[in-house]
Amino acid sequence: MRIPTFDDVLEAHERIRPYIHKTPVLTSSYLNALTGAELFFKCENFQKAGAFKVRGASNAVFGLRDDQLARGVATHSSGNHALSLSYAAGRRGIPCTVVMPRTAPQAKKDAVRGYGGVIVECEPSTSSREAVFAEVQARTGADFVHPYNDPRVIAGQGTCSRELMEQVEGLDAIVAPIGGGGMISGTCLTLSTIAPQVKIYAAEPLNADDAARSFKAGHIIADDAPDTVADGLKVPLKDLTWHFVKNHVTDVFTATEDExxxxxxxxxxxxxxxxxxxCSVPLAVILKNPQAFKGKRVGVILTGGNVDLDKLPWMKG
Amino acid sequence: MRIPTFDDVLEAHERIRPYIHKTPVLTSSYLNALTGAELFFKCENFQKAGAFKVRGASNAVFGLRDDQLARGVATHSSGNHALSLSYAAGRRGIPCTVVMPRTAPQAKKDAVRGYGGVIVECEPSTSSREAVFAEVQARTGADFVHPYNDPRVIAGQGTCSRELMEQVEGLDAIVAPIGGGGMISGTCLTLSTIAPQVKIYAAEPLNADDAARSFKAGHIIADDAPDTVADGLKVPLKDLTWHFVKNHVTDVFTATEDExxxxxxxxxxxxxxxxxxxCSVPLAVILKNPQAFKGKRVGVILTGGNVDLDKLPWMKG
Known part of the structure; x- marks a missing residue:
């Protein structure tokens, strides 16, 4: 396990700058009044490929040595990491193979292909995914870019809070969603170096609360196939992200599906x-835990905006 | 008919600055590739009260003489002007009465009341609205702030394209939606003074194409109760807005409901x-008339973002 350093974040930032947006920070006087806090929303939903994941993916892709390029990159993901890795590989002109369950939404498959990624389908089970991914890697020799448990990916995600700290002065806290922990780890990596006084809160669906339970227990507890509307947050912590959560996170708050x-x-x-x-989980936990945020200047990472507009969660049936 | 001048725009801008946002300009490499143009979206959906209308309404409200304040302002509107006037009056601490059809969406009524406006309901007909509004005005002595056919309102709307011209260099054209013509008139007012070389296109629903037909005929033709998903654009041109359309608009393009x-x-x-x-009509007409926009730098006014999230137009039934 190689733990990335803040120098890796700085290097990542230089490397990926041409391929990402410096996303804007938005505020809402209504939400400030409602929460009693000053909220600064870092809009990674406006990021290339629609999510912060393009930061880590681009850092991995553009950090490859020349002799690795022909074999390209590969990953397994049915979400934003799949899109982001395809986008980054497309910008570098190298092959990208994504193992996705055949049940993944057609819109996500179309988006991966739109960026030039090649999809290899697996059954929607861990065993099938691992078998198919092993076959793909053996056949292509591609570099495996894990969605979050990869030092290159974590260093890339760390560029987000570096930007936010430049954009907003005097933050007291940052709240980010936690699934596998890539964004939170990058946030910890950056803030523990440049602003260790800033508190870091992880926001997690109660229905997939492995990070909250791990945080309390002091060791990783993996959820078994959690189900939540926050579909980017179903995956469990791994050793590298657990390292950051354990050492730098102030607290892990949870929210219900309705919240x-x-x-x-x-x-x-x-x-x-x-x-x-x-990325609605942070606002949900801020509304639920006003005592932690009242009167504070709080950064909120809006991690992505890739939504199926035909199936919005408040539209039942 | 008093025709506002660019000096009125400058005065309006100073007057309303504390009460409005200088809204950001967003771009999309995807939409640029799709249209072959360079599009610059002026995000008035992020404006106070969710729409550009707050510019004109604030200019009227904050331009009132002291002796007018106690009697307040009044208007008839079931849309963004109602919200905006209520917002502005609330900021100045004066009464605001809005005549709205009793059939108006509950969400709009709640929003007006949320800003401190008082609603007087009428039947959903022109005759009822006029009768009720006359009664309100007689009773309150309030200053009538028309949603668009008012020089103070047009001068206020003109601040939007003034900002856009500061934010983006070398625009070839601006496209804005047209209903009653307040935004288009403000755009004409500003550009005809500071950038007369910039073309001004009005974008209109085919189902409510009174401006397109008026433009071709050379005189105002009012639609009779048009029906369109673009519910902010159902109202007809009036003498003041027609003056600007006739003299400064390059062309009026229309789009179908599906588009x-x-x-x-x-x-x-x-x-x-x-x-x-x-405010989707401008992009619809740009996609429909590529010859007019290809290779050009085009400003697009996104006029508002007040949407009923429970009734999205692509969700049938």
Whole structure:
């Protein structure tokens, strides 16, 4: 396990700058009044490929040695990492293979192909995914870019909070969603170096609360196939991300499914932006735990905006 | 008929600056590739009260003489002007009465009341609205702030393209939706003074194409109760707005209902922002008339983001 350093974040930032947006920070006087905090929303939903994941993916892809290029990159993901790795590989002109369950939404498959990625389908089970991915890697020799448990990916995600700290002065805390922990780890990596006084809160669906339980227990507890509307947050912590959570996170707060959907709809309605359920969890936990945030200047990472507009979670049936 | 001048725009800008946002300009490499143009989206959906209308309404409200304040302002509107006037009056601490059809969406009524406006309901007919409004005005002595056919309102709307011209260099054209013509008139007012070389296109629903037909005929033709998903654009031109359309608009393009909804959904999906159907018409007409925009730098006014999230136009039934 190689733990990335802040120098890796700086290097990543230089490397990926031409391929990512410096995303804007938005505020809402309505949400400030509602929460009693000053909230600064870092809009990674406006990021290339629609999510922060392109930071880590681009860092991995553009950090490859010349002799690795022909074999390209590969990953398994049915979400934003698949899109982001395909985007980054497309920009570098190298092959990208993504193992996706055949049941993944057609829109996600189309988006991966739109960026030039090649999809190899597996059955929707861990055993099938691992078998198919092993075959792909053996056949292509591609570099495996894990969605989060990869030092290159974590260093890339660390560029997000570096930007945020440049954009907003005097933050007291940052809240980010936690699934596998890539964004939170990058945030820890950056803040523990440049702003160790800033508190870091992880926001997690109660239905997939492996990080909250791990945090309390002091060791990794993996969930078994959790189900939540925040579909980017179903995956468990791994050794590398656990290292950062354990050492640098102030607390892990959870929110129910209803609270997440309500925060999502509230953000759309008042801020006029499209965000995923996954990045509505931070606002949900801020509303739920006012004592931790009241009177504070709080950065909120809006991690992505890739939503199926035909199936919004507040539209039942 | 008092025709506002660019000095009125400058005065309006100073007057309203504390109460409005200088809204950001967003771009989309996807939509640029799709249209062959360079598009610059002026995000008035992020404006206070969710729409550009707050510019004109604030200019009227903050331009009142002291002796007018106690009697307040009044208008008839079931849309963004109602919200905006209520917001502005609330900021100045004066009464605001809005005549709205009793059939107006509950969400709009709640929003007006949320800003401190008082609603007087009328039947959903022109005769009822006029009768009720006359009664309100007689009773309150309030200053009538027309949604668009008012020089103070037009001068206020003119601040939007003034900002856009500061934010983006070398624009070849600006496209804005047209209903009653307040935004287009403000755009004409500003550009005819500071950038007369910039073409001004008005974008209109085919189902409510009174401006397109008036433009061709050379005189005002009012539609009779048009029906369109772009519900902010149902109202007809009036003498003041017709003056600007006639003298300064390059062309009026129309789009069908399907084209408008498709452009709206495309904007949500690719730009991750919530916009109304009314301000999807410009992108719809740009996609429909590529010859006019190809290779050009084009400003697009996104006029508002007040959408009923429970009733999205691409969700049938």
């Amino acid at each position: 997440i959907v309500e925060a999502m709809k509230l953000t759309w309605k008042r801020m006029k932006i499209v965000i995923e359920a996954s | 408008i909804v498709e452009a709206m959904k495309l904007t949500w999906k690719r730009m991750k922002i919530v916009i109304e159907a009314s």
